[in-house]
Amino acid sequence: MVKLKFTLMIFVLCTFLVGCNINKEELTIGMIPVKEKETMLNDFEHIRLYLEEQLEVPVNVIVTEDYARLVEEMENKTVDIGWYGAFSYIAADSFLDLTPLVLQERKAEGLYYQSLIITPQDSNIHTIEDLKGTTFAFVDSGSTSGFVLPFALFKSKDIEIENFFSEIHYSGTHQQVPTDLVNGKADAGAISSIQLEKLISKGDIDGNDFRIIWKSEDIPGSLYVARSAVSEEMQEKFINAMVAIHQEQPDSLEKFDGSINRFIEVDNDIYHSIRNIATILGKDYMMEFFLKR
Known part of the structure; x- marks a missing residue:
């Protein structure tokens, strides 16, 4: 009887701990600075709340001081999903194990800019x-x-x-x-x-x-990428949420950036030209101008 009670206690405790781990699961999104930090965070707030609802986990957002710091944060696993420009993604991907998720399509420029x-x-x-x-x-x-x-x-x-x-x-x-x-x-x-x-x-x-x-020449637009260690389920939920946001929460998208038409799932082939440039410039260039702090 004592053995049975002890087994039940262990079962309940394990269940409780597992439940705690689930409740503590969260997602942190890091973004490169394109304008003032507080403005970016404020403009993204409605999307953050939308993502919390869709992903069913707390979502944190940070704006790093520069591109190198975002790579560092992802390397240290303090950022799960990062928002990168085309070359910064290619550079980061050469040092980290990353999975591209969604790409922004703009109302005027489409998928490309200059x-x-x-x-x-x-x-x-x-x-x-x-x-x-x-x-x-x-x-x-x-x-x-x-x-x-x-x-x-x-x-x-x-x-x-x-x-x-x-x-x-x-x-x-x-x-x-x-x-x-x-x-x-x-x-x-x-x-x-x-x-x-x-x-x-x-x-x-x-x-x-x-x-x-x-x-x-045309440059593919900015994209969100995940550390490959982020679960496939979470990656899929993020993709689905962002692909649908222009229909589900158009005002939130407008608040963040009125020039974005929608997000689409990334076709990695469109970054081929940027990969070629990265190859020509070489890893020494990326370390000197991009990743060195």
């Missing part, structure tokens, strides 16, 4: 060659459109950026690049076509104040 080099309209800069001796603004060394594609452009022209520019400036976010140009912190800079259009449409800047001197 890297731009812009300068004030009243500047004397009209070509890439005119940039010699100027102060140039990149976004961040891990930004696909704000660094990687312009860097690849300069490399293709045998331009060593440290010697070509009088100074290299990092604006930190795409939104800050036009401001830095207006304030004289830089003479020209790299920016995402998405972010430039967003600033213009919101009235934050006047598009006529800037001139585009270079535009890249």
Whole structure:
């Protein structure tokens, strides 16, 4: 009888502990900074609540200080799902075991966007060659459109950026690049076509104040990727929730980013061109400009 009671106690205790583990299960989403941290968190809040309902677990959201920190957080398993740009995903995937989940499709651009080099309209800069001796603004060394594609452009022209520019400036976010140009912190800079259009449409800047001197080929859009250790069930739930959000919670999607039409499941093949660029630049480049803190 005593043995039976002891067995029952162990069973109940194990059941309780398992139940606790289930209740404690949570998901943490990490995002790269494209604007001010608090603004991003506030804009994503309705999506976070929607995901909690759909995934049936608490969902936490963090905005890391830069691309390298997001990779670090995923490596340390403190972030489960990360929001990456095209090149930052390819770079992270070369060091971590990641699974791509969903890709954003935009109302105007569709699945692709471009890297731009812009300068004030009243500047004397009209070509890439005119940039010699100027102060140039990149976004961040891990930004696909704000660094990687312009860097690849300069490399293709045998331009060593440290010697070509009088100074290299990092604006930190795409939104800050036009401001830095207006304030004289830089003479020209790299920016995402998405972010430039967003600033213009919101009235934050006047598009006529800037001139585009270079535009890249199409770049696949930003995507959400999971650590492969995240359960397949959780990955599938996340995919289903995000693919349906434009129908289930259109206001939440609008609040986060009104230029997004919907999310679709990722076809990894569309990142082939970015993988080729990553291969050409090499792992040393990724360590030096992207992953080194």
